[in-house]
Amino acid sequence: MGMTELGPVGAFLPVSFTSVEPDVLRDAATRLERAGYHAAWTNEVPGKDALVQLAVLLGATSRIAFGTGIANIWAREPETAHAAADFLARAHPGRLVLGLGVGYPEQAAAAGREFGRPLATVRRYVDRMGEGPYPRILGANGPKMQALAGEIADGAFPAMLPPEGTAQVRRTLGPGKLLVAGLSVVPDRAAAAEQVAGAMNQPAFARAMAELGYAEGSDRLVDALVAHGDPAAVAARVRDHLAAGADHVALLPPAGADFAASLEHLEALAPAVLA
Numbered sequence: 001m002g003m004t005e006l007g008p009v010g011a012f013l014p015v016s017f018t019s020v021e022p023d024v025l026r027d028a029a030t031r032l033e034r035a036g037y038h039a040a041w042t043n044e045v046p047g048k049d050a051l052v053q054l055a056v057l058l059g060a061t062s063r064i065a066f067g068t069g070i071a072n073i074w075a076r077e078p079e080t081a082h083a084a085a086d087f088l089a090r091a092h093p094g095r096l097v098l099g100l101g102v103g104y105p106e107q108a109a110a111a112g113r114e115f116g117r118p119l120a121t122v123r124r125y126v127d128r129m130g131e132g133p134y135p136r137i138l139g140a141n142g143p144k145m146q147a148l149a150g151e152i153a154d155g156a157f158p159a160m161l162p163p164e165g166t167a168q169v170r171r172t173l174g175p176g177k178l179l180v181a182g183l184s185v186v187p188d189r190a191a192a193a194e195q196v197a198g199a200m201n202q203p204a205f206a207r208a209m210a211e212l213g214y215a216e217g218s219d220r221l222v223d224a225l226v227a228h229g230d231p232a233a234v235a236a237r238v239r240d241h242l243a244a245g246a247d248h249v250a251l252l253p254p255a256g257a258d259f260a261a262s263l264e265h266l267e268a269l270a271p272a273v274l275a
Contacts, residue, residue, distance in 0.1 A: 004065055004097050004135055006180070006248040007038025009238060009273050012069065014262035015043055015255040025053065026060040028263050033064040035270035039097075041069035041250050046110075049075070051084040058092045065094070069157055069182065069250060070101035070139035073121070074111040078128040089134035098132075099157050099180075100125070101139030119148055126152050137178055142204070146172045154178050159252065160199055162224035163240040164212050170245030181246040184226045185234055186254055187265060192226035195254065199225070227251070231272030238273050 013028055032040045040057070044050040050068040058066055071081065085098045102122050105115040115121075122138065122145070129136070138149040140156040146169050149156035155178025158169050166181050173179055186192050200206045200216055214221040222228075227237035238249045251269065253262035 004094050005038070006065055006067070006097065006178075008242055008247075009037065009249050009251070010039030010041060010065075010067070011037045011251045011266045012041045012043070012182075012253060014253050014257065014259045014266075015045065016259050017045055017256050019047070020259060022056055024259070025057060028259075029057040029061050029064070029066075031263060031267060033061045035267045036274045037064060037266075037270060038274075039065040039067060039248065039250070041067045041099075041252075043069050044072045044075060051076075051081070051088070054096070055084075055088060058088060058095060065097065067097035067137075067180070067250075068099045069180075070099045070103075072103045072107055073100055073125050074103060074107045074113060078125045082129040082132055085134050085136075086132045089132065093133075096134045097178075097180075098134055098136045099139060100136060100153075101157075102145075119144055122148060123152060135178060137180060140169075141208075143168075143172060150174055150177055155180065155247075157182060157250075160184060160205075160225055162209075162212060162214065162221075163244040164224075165208070166241045166246050167244040168212075178248070179246050180248045180250055181241040181244075182250050182252050183237060183241060184254070185251045185265070185269065186226055186228050189222065189228055191254065192222050192228040196222050196225050231269045234269050235272040235275065 011032055029040055042050055042053050050071045054066045089096045102118045108115040135154040137155040137157050138153045140146040140149045141158050146156050150173040156173055157180040159182030170179055184195060227234040241249050
């Protein structure tokens with residue numbers, strides 16, 4: 001494992017499902033670095049290679065670390081993923097975290113593959129990668145994937161969990177593993193409630209929230225899952241996850257929202273969440 005200092009708070013580059021020009025992404029990464037964020041994260045959507053994007057962004061910045069949140073394992077063979085991450089980590093020492101995830105059956109189907117058994121698939125993938133000078137973490141919202149992350153990876157990246165969920169992941173991982181908590185951030189309560197309602201349509205997610213004692217549709221659930229309101233309120237939610245055992249909290253704007261507005265929101269939050 002290579003040493004990468006993420007610091008306590010980072011931010012996702014706004015997730016766009018349409019084409020974003022390289023210059024726009026370079027400018028966004030530079031602005032997040034200037035705002036003081038310790039790390040920036042990118043995900044993988046159709047037509048956007050997470051690692052190629054990071055190659056461009058690492059070269060356009062000087063200090064900020066980057067992570068993939070999450071590079072989809074169906075997008076590339078494990079040997080290819082390792083070769084790319086290894087080269088980037090050696091070119092930019094201490095500035096890369098590789099987040100990997102099995103995603104969804106439709107993503108496997110799009111690559112002409114069978115989804116199969118996710119735990120076994122991820123185990124084989126990581127084993128084929130071999131060692132590298134960079135930390136690798138697994139996108140892991142369920143307890144079995146979290147346990148696997150503690151066994152075969154350097155940590156885990158759960159998202160859309162309340163602080164109690166983050167504490168549960170820390171107990172599963174044990175000490176010494178990197179725990180990155182993805183925290184959704186939106187401008188207001190209405191947007192937060194809408195996002196939570198969408199997530200609760202997934203039966204497994206709804207069951208997990210019920211097991212943690214949250215009633216469907218409750219204000220308490222909305223406040224626990226999505227950071228909203230003024231910067232001080234968002235900063236309080238960040239502190240909750242850090243206190244629960246997260247090493248790093250990654251702020252995640254709504255997927256598909258206006259790119260420029262999401263970036264401005266992250267910049268406005270920076271002084272409070274980084275204080």
